[in-house]
Amino acid sequence: MTSAVTGATGFVGLWLLAELLDREDRVIVLARSGPAPVLERVAAFLRARGAPPGDLHALPLRVRVVHADITRRDLGLDPGDRATLVRETTVLWHNAAHTGLSAVSAEVRRTNLAGTRNVLALADHCPGLRAFRHSSTFAVAGRRAHGVIGDDDLDDSHGFCSEYERSKYDAEVRVRRWAAAHPQCDVLVFRLALLTSDLPPYPGAPAQPLVVARDTAAWLVERYPQVRAGIAVPGDGDAPVNVLPVEHAARAMADASSKAVGIPMRTLNVVAPDHVPARLLVEAVAERVGVPCVLDPRLPDLRAPGVLGDLVPGILPMGRMTRTFADTALTELGLACPREPAVDRDYLRACLR
Known part of the structure; x- marks a missing residue:
């Protein structure tokens, strides 16, 4: 099995990548080039988490970096990289997103909706693809202010607070349509809570x-x-606001991916059991x-x-808002996000240092 991941150098993506490396021998990272080489960014994160020197030394052998831009057709891939990616990928994780809250930004829509469309188009050409994993957000609930939001609830009748919310909702709709047209592929959509981390800041850390x-x-x-x-x-x-330590979210995503094999398309609220x-x-x-x-x-x-x-x-x-979020789908897989560490005042202070 070979997983390919978009957005692996972002706030959520780095934690997810660490979880995948705990489970798999090799991972393909699709990432835009930046001020620091991709592997350096990954290594800085793993070092901050306390990874042993041996793991860092082996990183170039276990992580293959492919430069890509999800806003471009074919992700702007070099033909050779595209051929290798299409041939080898069996699980495709789409985690890249623009999280800006601007209500008018065309860039948000281009990244979140057109980017999802482009990643799904790439998935169409992967003959060995067994699974597609899409990172979404609890914010697809938009302006729905009350009641319990279930895993399968997807309703735009309440409207949206920002273009970010609307674009992520539209991306979910597109993923559902793709899943219906590809019943042979296991599809999971992860609706992530407001994620945070008390990991001490380190040079080059992505913003949470x-x-x-x-x-x-x-x-x-x-x-x-x-x-x-x-x-x-x-x-x-x-x-109530659902706030979840990012490491819990990443672990739940990786665990759910391992468990949800051979089942129909499923959406999972990856949320904390308690609200803040x-x-x-x-x-x-x-x-x-x-x-x-x-x-x-x-x-x-x-x-x-x-x-x-x-x-x-x-x-x-x-x-x-008084709305809360159910985690029924996670529970049905025998999973749940833990209550520790408690997201209290001291924890939030640590997150903001």
């Missing part, structure tokens, strides 16, 4: 969502110094940037100019 929120808040404080005295934003501090109150997240970020912040459900929705006008609609609606 909470750190992006922290850095955005710090930028706003610098640009609008009047908020240093404190700010109130619309939302209920008790609103929104105030805990807001307070953790606010403490880190030194600005008191409270959630007030009586306040009207914010209207903001410029960059804030893109970010606010994608973030703040979660503070008014």
